Amino acid sequence: MDDFTHIINGMDIEGVLNGGDLPVVVDGRFTGEIHAEKVTLGEHGLFVGKLFAAHVEISGQFNGELVCDTLNVGATGKIDGSVKADTLSIDLGAEVMGSIGRAT
Amino acid sequence: MDKAAGNKAVIAGGAHFKGQIKNTRAIEINGTVEADLKADKVTIGADGKFVGAINADLVVISGHYDGNMDAGSIWATATAQIAGKIQYKTLQMDRGAALNCRVVHNWKPEKTAAKKTANADAVADDADPKDDKIANETSKDDQATRDDTNENTVNDAVEDAAPRSLQPDEPSKHDDGDFKLFADWSKQDSTDKNEPARGRRLGIFGFGSRAAKLPDPQG
Numbered sequence: 001m002d003d004f005t006h007i008i009n010g011m012d013i014e015g016v017l018n019g020g021d022l023p024v025v026v027d028g029r030f031t032g033e034i035h036a037e038k039v040t041l042g043e044h045g046l047f048v049g050k051l052f053a054a055h056v057e058i059s060g061q062f063n064g065e066l067v068c069d070t071l072n073v074g075a076t077g078k079i080d081g082s083v084k085a086d087t088l089s090i091d092l093g094a095e096v097m098g099s100i101g102r103a104t
Numbered sequence: 105m106d107k108a109a110g111n112k113a114v115i116a117g118g119a120h121f122k123g124q125i126k127n128t129r130a131i132e133i134n135g136t137v138e139a140d141l142k143a144d145k146v147t148i149g150a151d152g153k154f155v156g157a158i159n160a161d162l163v164v165i166s167g168h169y170d171g172n173m174d175a176g177s178i179w180a181t182a183t184a185q186i187a188g189k190i191q192y193k194t195l196q197m198d199r200g201a202a203l204n205c206r207v208v209h210n211w212k213p214e215k216t217a218a219k220k221t222a223n224a225d226a227v228a229d230d231a232d233p234k235d236d237k238i239a240n241e242t243s244k245d246d247q248a249t250r251d252d253t254n255e256n257t258v259n260d261a262v263e264d265a266a267p268r269s270l271q272p273d274e275p276s277k278h279d280d281g282d283f284k285l286f287a288d289w290s291k292q293d294s295t296d297k298n299e300p301a302r303g304r305r306l307g308i309f310g311f312g313s314r315a316a317k318l319p320d321p322q323g
Contacts, residue, residue: 005116005135015123020135022116032123 005036009044019053026060039068043076056085067103117151133167146175150183165201174210
């Protein structure tokens with residue numbers, strides 16, 4: 001997949017992003033809401049707000065609310081907030097603070 | 105997923121973003137964005153739609169844009185559709201681009217001072233309702249003209265300036281530096297409001313032509 005929404009490192013975005021069908025990669029700073037199919041939070045990424053997606057990979061800093069079907073937290077991932085996922089995977093080294101539950 | 109590090113930011117097709125974008129060097133927009141943007145280089149793709157203000161060094165527009173754009177260099181390609189207002193230092197417009205906007209050239213600083221004086225005169229003159237009507241008549245013909253602000257300034261100044269300073273039989277003056285010529289004219293005060301139908305005299309673009317004979321002061 002070459003075409004995806006890429007918020008690169010150094011960028012500072014605030015607002016509501018509706019990703020459409022294509023994946024969203026956040027390597028910068030995003031504050032607000034994301035509604036997408038697949039979201040990847042890169043190692044240098046910082047997300048504050050609400051995230052609604054089907055597939056989520058978190059390798060960076062996440063503060064806020066997360067509602068998804070599939071969640072994969074990488075070794076560098078840090079979550080602070082509430083997580084609601086149907087299928088969950090947390091790698092060794094990740095930091096998860098808050099509540100974890102199922103979406104349905 | 106293959107991510108090229110330090111690349112340009114991309115809003116993919118189908119994505120919709122509304123908010124603020126800061127700290128961007130290069131961004132490519134193939135989706136819909138409602139935001140104010142300050143960046144170095146902005147590319148609006150053919151499917152892209154941008155609503156909001158853009159302040160950038162280089163803007164390449166192949167899609168829709170609506171808002172106030174202040175850029176150094178603007179390139180509107182064949183599929184561009186622009187509404188609102190664009191301010192530029194250099195502009196390239198490909199055949200097929202649709203400009204439904206106000207197009208303003210950012211003059212250099214020394215000319216900006218003269219233009220500001222002229223604009224102040226034009227603004228004071230336009231307060232006269234008769235002038236507004238005439239200005240509307242000319243601008244109706246000139247919807248495709250690039251420099252709207254320049255034109256209003258020029259029209260006010262030309263009434264008095266033309267009989268005094270320009271001889272109709274000097275076509276070479278029209279060829280080079282038309283803009284400089286009118287910039288000089290616009291420095292002069294325009295006091296006489298009784299000149300009729302300036303649109304006819306000046307041709308459809310408001311700049312006159314070799315063939316357009318300007319009338320004598322007496323008749």
